[in-house]
Amino acid sequence: MGTVREATFDVLRRHGLTTIFANPGSTEVSLLTGLPDDLRFVLALHEGSVVGVATGFALGREAPALAVLHTTAGLGNAVGAIATARVNRAPLVILVGQQDRRHLALEPFLAGRLAGLAGDYPVRVDQPVRPQDVPGAVARACHEAVTGRGPALVVVPMDDWDAEWAEDVVAAPTRVVRPAVVADADLAPLVTLLSGARAPAIVSGAGADWGSLVTLAERLGCPVFQESFGGRAGFPQDHPQYAGVLPADRARLRAVLGAYDVVLAVGAPVFRQYPYVPGPLVAPGTTVVVITDDPSEAHRSAADLAYLASPAALCTRLSALLPAPGPPDAASVVEGSAPAIGADGARPSAR
Structure with a gap:
């Protein structure tokens, strides 16, 4: 028995996403507190810089990069850089914080209407239905970012990370092969x-x-x-x-x-x-x-x-x-x- 957070870290390791670019806020504390030693945290002082640095990292190594953004204000500040990443075909996985799932219906402070905030620039925006769907959503975002050559967003409520993980199925393939044959x-x-x-x-x-x-x-x-x-x-x-x-x-x-x-x-x-x-x-x-x-x-x-x-x-x-x-x-x-x-x-x- 583990947590959604631990299962997601395993997904990140599997896909080489061990460097985390972020300018976090309170909705990301439960994800980032006490990171394992094999995960590297890189702080930027504005969300546009977070996505900009992650974009350069992705293009430089020709593989997806990981960014973590705060809820509404953080994602909103990053939209210009997300648009640029899409135009420049940079594969990004972007985790966006959200208020506690248990009282989202009441729209508490920091609850965000996040699905459409970045417009059509993400190649995918996912809001997992259950906490246990988060690791699969992150794995799928890795694949979508590579296939769509752009940013894939996963919105994660802050309490999801500590939820129990006892699942047998992750709704994403472990590996995707993209053969390119031209007759x-x-x-x-x-x-x-x-x-x-x-x-x-x-x-x-x-x-x-x-x-x-x-x-x-x-x-x-x-x-x-x-x-x-x-x-x-x-x-x-x-x-x-x-x-x-x-x-x-x-x-x-x-x-x-x-x-x-x-x-x-x-x-x-x-x-x-x-x-x-x-x-x-x-x-x-x-x-x-x-x-x-x-x-x-x-x-x-x-x-x-x-x-x-x-x-x-x-x-x-x-x-x-x-x-x-x-x-x-x-x-x-x-x-x-x-x-x-x-x-x-x-x-x-x-x-």
Whole structure:
């Protein structure tokens, strides 16, 4: 016989969530008092900083990170950082404190209406029905954060942690395997398109994988632009093929991409903009392809062809299928290359 708290700690250990980023309040005291020695506590002085540091930790190690927030005020202060984590595809598990379950119906002080407070930015918000459902909810949040590539919230009333745990079932798998296989037949249209391209270009975003994208860019010998307003670099900016940040209005976007007949957006939407300017995103004659594992990003992109798949797996296989490039002539180098551009879309006179 143990407690829900102890069972949840076992879940955290199993998923490598042994560093806890927090700015706790009274509704989290029962969770955090007397932590075991193998769990590391990191204090931040504002909830936005808590989620921001956890976001960097998750992106740096390419695995979920754990944050603990206070009830209404704490979660409310963190919403901006939660939105940023979602845009940057950071897998986070966020435990949010709640008042004692036994008198929630009376809406005591610090009772929070928490389910919708962060809007649509979490990939999942769970409010377990029983204290004994908390360990399973945390385990599921780990899986949801990885699959959805964003923050998964679990709201836990403060008395749940000390509840008895004598359950045989945790409502989540111990391990999730996510195979990413891209059939060559499905890639054939893209291979044909890129093989016949006169001047291809790549647009990278937060969902791109650096290693596979560098290989693909070098195989194509093409410039790589960063999506505008990308909070996370999708391509190494010291690489010689890095061409700068795309402009954020349609007129300048058409001008910059006008030299290219195929534009491949990898891990980025087609295309992130800010001021509204009428007209198409690209000039006539430019074919746009998007590769993303985010369904909403694929479904809203104004592309001629969309692949909903792992960018890393797809780019790796695509590089293997493309023919080796021949030596370019001087005209194609001039026509198919692009000097770096700044965030405002201006082109410098020299590199």
